[in-house]
Amino acid sequence: MSGARTTATPPLGPQRTPARPLPAAGPAWSADPYTDALRTGRGPLFLRRADGWLLPLDVERWCAEPDPADLEVLGRCEGAVLDVGCGPGRLVAALGGQGRRALGIDVSEAAVARTVRRGGRALRASVFDPLPGTGRWDTALLMDGNIGIGGDPHALLHRMARVLRTGGLLLAETVPYPDVDERVTVRVTGPHDSPGAPFPWARLGTPALLRCARACGWRVADRWSMDGRAFVALRAPAAGNAG
Known part of the structure; x- marks a missing residue:
């Protein structure tokens, strides 16, 4: 790639609050080459x-079986x-x-189709869309860098406080x-x-996410x-008390 600087940073994965509407990420994640990569299970993709x-x-890790770091996260999940x-x-x-109750959401039709083929339940939707079970989910996952969805972590955390109980x-x-x-913008x-x-995206190390979470009323x-991967567990505030 002439003139491009490749950085060996960890892989990420793809995605309005009433007060702060965000640009939709759906078209970018629904079109080629992302769709092609998910259909084949191979990159490279950037x-x-x-x-x-x-x-x-x-892409290869996303399309493989969960690795030990993934399994550690799954072992911490509670309820739905x-x-x-x-x-x-x-x-x-x-x-x-x-045998756990789980639902995946993604703006990519190819991602949803592949999830269903693997035996999972999935819905094509943005996290900022109306969602089933809003306010009643026990656990939510933002893996593979998805804290970056929408490019505004504060807005995303406010939304997650409404999605979770x-x-x-x-x-x-x-x-x-x-x-x-x-x-x-990427x-x-x-x-x-x-x-x-x-579309807008965000990248946060653990200290930045903890600062953002505390400002939004979340408990670490x-x-x-x-x-080589880093994770944070947060407890949701009441939706009306989210920063």
Whole structure:
């Protein structure tokens, strides 16, 4: 890639509050080359910034069976689980295989189709859309960098406080580089494809997410790292008390 700077940062995955509407990410994540990558289960696939910076997306891991770090997250899930930006559904399918109540949501038709083929339950929707069970979910997942959905972590956390029950559990994956706190505009692209439509995204290390969560009224329950990946567990405030 002539002129592009590739950074060896961890893979991420794809996604209005009434007060702060956000640009929709749906078209970018619903179109090629993302759709093609999910259908084949292979990359390479990247998020490209306007200056040529590239973030690799770990399509092969998303399409594989859950790894030990994933299984640690699944073991922490409580009750009914909503996987936000479920991608090809490895976590939803694994939870379903354990007899757990789980639903994945994703803006990509290909992601939803692949999740269903794996035996998981999934709905094509944005987290900012009306969702089944709003206010009653026990656990929500924001894995593979999905804390970046919408490019506004505060707005996303406010929305998650309404999706979860009071005291519900949010398990989020962060960038395993503590000083990362970015708001960027990116496009999805393959190695030879024209980039898709631009959309807002965010990248947060654990300290940045904890600052944001506390400002929004969330309680920090735990933080841990495993296999080069970083995670945070948060407890939801009452929806009306979210920062």
